[in-house]
Amino acid sequence: MDIGLEYRYENEVLIPTLLVQIELESKTKLLLQRRPSCAQGATHFQTPHLGTRSYRIEGMIPTIPVRSPLTLCTNNSSIRPTTTAMCTPTHRVPHVLTVAGSDSGAGAGIQADLKACAALGVYCSTVVTAVTAQNTVGVQGIHPVPETFVAAQLRSVLSDMQVDVVKTGMIPSIGMVKILCQSLQEFPVRALVVDPVMVSTSGDVLADSSIVSVLRKDLLPVADIVTPNLKEASILLGGVPLETVAHLRSAAKLIHDLGPRYVLVKGGDLPAPFDAVDIFFDGQEYHELLGPRVETRNTHGTGCTLASSIAAGLAKGLSMFEAVQVAKRFVESALHYSKNISIGRGVQGPFDHLLKLKQNTNSFSLRRGFDKSDLLLYAITDSRMNKKWGRSMVEAVKASIKGGATIIQLREKEVETGEFVELALACKEICHSKGVPLIINDRVDVALASNADGVHVGQSDMQARTVRALLGPDKIIGVSCKTEEQALQAWNDGADYIGCGGVFPTSTKENNRTIGLDGLKAVCLTSKLPVVAIGGISADNVPSVMEIGAANLRGIAVVSALFDHDCIFSETMKMYSAVTHCRSRTK
Ligand SMILES: Nc1ncnc2c1ncn2[C@@H]1O[C@H](COP(=O)(O)OP(=O)(O)OP(=O)(O)O)[C@@H](O)[C@H]1O
Numbered sequence: 001m002d003i004g005l006e007y008r009y010e011n012e013v014l015i016p017t018l019l020v021q022i023e024l025e026s027k028t029k030l031l032l033q034r035r036p037s038c039a040q041g042a043t044h045f046q047t048p049h050l051g052t053r054s055y056r057i058e059g060m061i062p063t064i065p066v067r068s069p070l071t072l073c074t075n076n077s078s079i080r081p082t083t084t085a086m087c088t089p090t091h092r093v094p095h096v097l098t099v100a101g102s103d104s105g106a107g108a109g110i111q112a113d114l115k116a117c118a119a120l121g122v123y124c125s126t127v128v129t130a131v132t133a134q135n136t137v138g139v140q141g142i143h144p145v146p147e148t149f150v151a152a153q154l155r156s157v158l159s160d161m162q163v164d165v166v167k168t169g170m171i172p173s174i175g176m177v178k179i180l181c182q183s184l185q186e187f188p189v190r191a192l193v194v195d196p197v198m199v200s201t202s203g204d205v206l207a208d209s210s211i212v213s214v215l216r217k218d219l220l221p222v223a224d225i226v227t228p229n230l231k232e233a234s235i236l237l238g239g240v241p242l243e244t245v246a247h248l249r250s251a252a253k254l255i256h257d258l259g260p261r262y263v264l265v266k267g268g269d270l271p272a273p274f275d276a277v278d279i280f281f282d283g284q285e286y287h288e289l290l291g292p293r294v295e296t297r298n299t300h301g302t303g304c305t306l307a308s309s310i311a312a313g314l315a316k317g318l319s320m321f322e323a324v325q326v327a328k329r330f331v332e333s334a335l336h337y338s339k340n341i342s343i344g345r346g347v348q349g350p351f352d353h354l355l356k357l358k359q360n361t362n363s364f365s366l367r368r369g370f371d372k373s374d375l376l377l378y379a380i381t382d383s384r385m386n387k388k389w390g391r392s393m394v395e396a397v398k399a400s401i402k403g404g405a406t407i408i409q410l411r412e413k414e415v416e417t418g419e420f421v422e423l424a425l426a427c428k429e430i431c432h433s434k435g436v437p438l439i440i441n442d443r444v445d446v447a448l449a450s451n452a453d454g455v456h457v458g459q460s461d462m463q464a465r466t467v468r469a470l471l472g473p474d475k476i477i478g479v480s481c482k483t484e485e486q487a488l489q490a491w492n493d494g495a496d497y498i499g500c501g502g503v504f505p506t507s508t509k510e511n512n513r514t515i516g517l518d519g520l521k522a523v524c525l526t527s528k529l530p531v532v533a534i535g536g537i538s539a540d541n542v543p544s545v546m547e548i549g550a551a552n553l554r555g556i557a558v559v560s561a562l563f564d565h566d567c568i569f570s571e572t573m574k575m576y577s578a579v580t581h582c583r584s585r586t587k
């Protein structure tokens with residue numbers, strides 16, 4: 001028997017549908033219930049047919065939460081009894097279709113929409129209306145796509161892909177507006193966001209003024225929201241000058257009279273020192289959306305981004321006002337993050353929707369992927385030992401790198417989060433100046449905030465699969481494992497290496513079960529990942545560890561052997577020479 005859930009929207013309400021496939025030998029009554037059984041979640045239904053059938057039971061199970069076990073049983077004891085299945089729905093993803101122009105500089109248009117939706121967790125499909133030659137200086141050329149081919153793209157996407165919300169940007173011809181309206185009649189969607197792109201902030205004209213009448217007559221009346229900038233609002237209203245917030249308000253009212261359900265007049269192009277103020281009008285009330293004006297040249301594409309972010313919010317099920325507020329906050333955060341990035345030589349640069357680009361402009365960043373030979377001498381810091389020997393963390397890290405440590409793990413159990421981040425930044429600077437990776441123990445947030453090279457997690461910490469999702473593909477992830485099963489799990493979760501131990505008893509980690517050399521060897525021989533051995537390792541016992549006969553044992557991890565000494569530098573050197581000696585013999 002199979003049980004599954006499918007969802008669809010009806011009048012903005014999520015309707016779950018239970019899909020059951022079951023083999024029945026006689027007509028019978030089925031009882032479907034949540035486990036542990038609970039009267040509320042129980043649903044009775046009569047099966048009208050015999051044999052293997054699929055049933056769709058609609059709208060009867062709103063109380064059954066996603067991923068809860070479902071039990072299906074019958075009232076007829078002659079029939080094979082109860083079956084339990086996990087109720088795992090396939091995930092239908094919120095979906096925005098953007099109908100807009102391509103910007104070769106990728107700051108605005110289709111490219112901005114794709115990035116905004118990706119950043120907000122919404123799928124974005126694209127119908128390209130025009131290809132523009134465009135950069136940070138301005139628009140050098142416009143090449144409209146033939147109208148019949150815009151129609152073909154619309155049909156391809158709308159007939160197949162369960163679009164929730166359509167967002168429009170640049171539509172360069174009257175015919176295209178008409179085609180769009182027809183397509184929306186044939187394939188209705190939950191909401192239509194119209195960004196009436198006509199003039200960009202750079203002053204370039206992106207649609208002929210002849211389309212104003214068809215926008216007013218055909219598109220605005222079917223729009224859920226329309227989002228003109230200052231110049232576009234002015235054009236829609238026949239050229240009235242708009243220069244103050246009071247003007248924005250009256251423009252919002254006049255545009256609302258043209259038929260859209262909501263209007264957002266954007267004030268991004270108001271002159272400084274105005275705050276970034278936009279006027280939202282729902283037909284009755286005005287809301288002044290106020291945000292700080294970010295001092296930056298990188299504002300190209302803010303309008304497209306705002307509109308596609310509103311569409312993304314609607315696709316996720318937000319109300320219009322919520323969607324607008326979240327979208328505005330998103331644009332503001334992205335502008336703020338990107339205010340100093342430098343792309344192009346013109347006056348208006350693009351910004352960074354995914355808040356990632358600056359990571360690669362940091363001159364300290366390691367810029368190379370994980371190299372398993374980095375595991376050779378893995379130094380794990382300990383602030384109590386630093387205190388005992390009267391030195392700072394930075395001094396300890398410096399000395400261990402000088403002595404030959406090939407990777408550093410910052411392990412902090414006592415400091416507050418702010419201090420931990422500061423410490424990580426300071427250590428990263430030292431590590432990266434010597435080409436040594438810095439791993440943070442346990443704390444994904446600290447690794448993200450300091451842009452360290454990776455995170456090491458234990459069995460009771462965050463699952464490595466989740467860490468990978470949060471940190472992305474290019475960070476290093478290590479997992480502590482004692483058993484072959486744990487090592488296999490780490491591999492499946494996308495880890496880069498495992499730390500295996502405690503090999504010998506140690507005072508650094510009390511109550512830690514030791515696995516001995518045999519345990520280490522067993523894990524190494526089954527692990528597909530490189531292994532670093534940990535726990536009670538000293539210069540004396542390094543040979544017994546490194547010579548167990550496992551090629552993927554790539555090094556040793558140590559705490560007290562380096563840091564619980566007066567001279568970290570000489571202890572690290574000693575350790576480094578012991579481990580390199582063994583490594584060259586076992587190669
Ligand atoms: N410097 C800024 N700081 C903060 N918010 C801004 C800034 N510039 C624009 N915004 C905001 O970005 C959104 C888009 O506004 P804008 O008026 O620039 O649209 P637009 O002219 O259509 O954009 P573009 O043509 O560059 O794509 C608005 O919410 C606006 O308030």
Ligand SMILES: Cc1ncc(CO)c(N)n1
Pocket residue numbers: 100101102103108109110132134169170197199200201206300301302303304
């Ligand atoms: C393609 C395209 N659409 C919209 C805008 C408005 O910023 C632009 N500059 N380029």
Ligand SMILES: [Mg+2]
Pocket residue numbers: 200201229268269302303
């Ligand atoms: Mg603008």
